[in-house]
Amino acid sequence: MAHMDEELISPRPAAPPPDGVTRPGPDGTDSRPSGGARGGLLVVALVIAALNLRPTVTSLGPLLKEVRAGLGMSGAVAGLLTSVPALCFAAFGLAAPRLSRRWGPAGVVCAGMAATAAGLALRPFLGGVPGFLALSALALAGIAVGNVLMPVVVKRWFPDRIGPMTGLYTMAVAAGTSLAAATTVPLTGALGGGWRLGLLAWAALAVLAVLPWAVITVRDRRNRAATPAPGAAEGTSRTRITRSPTAWALTAFFGLQATSAYIAMGWLPAIFRDAGVPAATAGVLLAVTMLMGVPLSFLLPRLAARLAHQGVLAVALAVCGLAGYAGLWLAPAGGAWAWVILLGLSNCAFSLALTMIGMRARTGAGVVRLSAFAQSVGYLLAMPGPLLVGWLNETTGGWDVPIALMAALMVPQAVAGVLAGRDRVVEDEI
Structure with a gap:
């Protein structure tokens, strides 16, 4: 895997210089603490x-039947379409660190939201199935x-x-996922009932996201222009993130939780329907x-940040999963x-997993590398899960x-x- 050079960037604001002028950090972004209107x-x-990181995926599912009929899409292509998100998240996510070093994270996020808006706006109307x-894929690249x-922005x-x-x-993210799934139909x-307009509507949310990021990008570009060219004093490291055991543990954790999530989104309704639960229910x-995930995703990271070891939370969530699956096996409808x-x-x-990505690296550049590695490889690990579950169901004739x-x-x-939750950072390991 191609390695990504680490820049030594302090995540905390430095003391003001003697001349009283606050300057951007060596990566060209403004490292001052956020507050007031700027922080808002x-x-x-x-x-x-x-909010825009999942509607591209979850708005399509409720209308997939109409999309297939309207475009003459085969079942095989429709099946491929369900695997495209994880593949795009893995492939394009690897490009994020290099793009961030060149353009700054704000600029890349802004461009990503613009790509998502363009993909969502054009895909119902141009080019048939291809x-x-x-x-x-363009919309998903922006999401990736x-x-x-x-996590880098945070x-x-x-x-x-x-x-x-x-x-x-x-x-x-959870709210956007649920909102698109529940309201698209x-x-x-x-x-007016046309699937094209139903999918097009979500482009408006992506356009809305471009606007504040454009303002932030312009500000950061001024900071980058005022920053002297990086010198030897700033230093770089050519060590690979793959040398970090914590990075691998976090990647495995991310990939396994993504596997469970994709399986649930893809097959949970089928499990209930085969158990006699009505389709609407x-x-x-x-x-x-x-x-x-909406309220709990807000509370859980706050709790995780207060703990020295986040492994206890990982175990508790896994126990909930074990109990849920045991119930599905014993009495799916009851x-x-x-x-x-x-x-x-x-x-x-x-x-x-996202909280630990931010906690397991000391520097901003370290978070970039860790986030790209854990999410890209993690999504690759998650791809076979839903396909394997479908094959097992077809082969065994049950769930x-x-x-x-x-x-x-x-x-x-x-x-x-547990391994990823230990109080350590990847810079010390590599």
């Missing part, structure tokens, strides 16, 4: 960007760099509030699973509401074996979470 703009920008796939750089501009700010933006009906049960609540708790491992697999994955997830 950063918070708004962070939340709106986070164009739909290509423009979906946002996925990687959100680390750089809110170094003393990593827990609360991570909680805020992961709550916004009613929104499509309100706009099965959809509501999935929505409850996702909605559990205790359905309890099982989705437990699985919703378990899926909050996503916010814990006992797939559910047993889902439960078994909770054990290595807990182990990886």
Whole structure:
């Protein structure tokens, strides 16, 4: 894997220079503490960007039948479309560190939101099936760099509030996920019933995200222009992030929790429907699973930031997952509401993983590298899970074996979470 050079960037603001002029850090971004109107703009920008990190995916599912009919899309291509998000998150996420060093994280997030807006606006109307796939990939590429750089933004501009700010933006991710899944069909009906307008509507949210990030980017570009060219005193490191055991543990934890989340989103309604639960109720049960992440994603990072070792939280979430899957295996319909609540708790491992990314690196550049590695490789690890569950269901003719697999994955997830939750930073290991 290509290595990414580390710049020695302090995440905390330096003391003011003797001349009283506050200058940007060596990466060209403003490292002063955020506050007042400036801090408010950063918070708004962070939340709106986070709201856009999942609707590209979750708005498509409710309309997939209509999209297939409208474009003449085969079942094989539709199946490929469900795997595209994880592939794009992995592939384009690896580019985020290099882009961030060249243009600054604010500029890259702004460009990512613009790419997402363009992809969402154009994909319903241009190019048939190939164009739909290509423009979906463009939208997902913008999301991929946002996925990687959100922990970096928090680390750089809110170094003393990593827990609360991570909680805020992961709550916004969960809210965006649920909002798109729940409202796309009613929104499509309100706009006249055409699936193209239903998908197009989400481009407006992405355009809204571009505006505050454009303002922040202009400010940071001025700071970068005023920064002297980096010299030998700033230094670089050519060590590889892959030498860090903590980076690997965090990658495994991220990949395993993503596997569980994708399996739940893809197969949980089918499990309930095969157990005799009505289709409409099965959809509501999935929505409850996702909605559990909205308040808990705000609270969990705040708690994690106060603990010296986050492994206890990883174990607790895995136990919730084990209990939920055990319930699905024993009485999928009888205790359905309890099982989705437990699985919703378990899926909050996503916010814990993002919090630990911000805590397991000392510098802003370290967070960039760790975030890119953990998320890109983690999403690659997550890709086979939903496909394997579908194959096992078809092969065995039931859900006992797939559910047993889902439960078994909770054990290595807990182990990886304990290893990743130790109080150490990757810079010391590499």
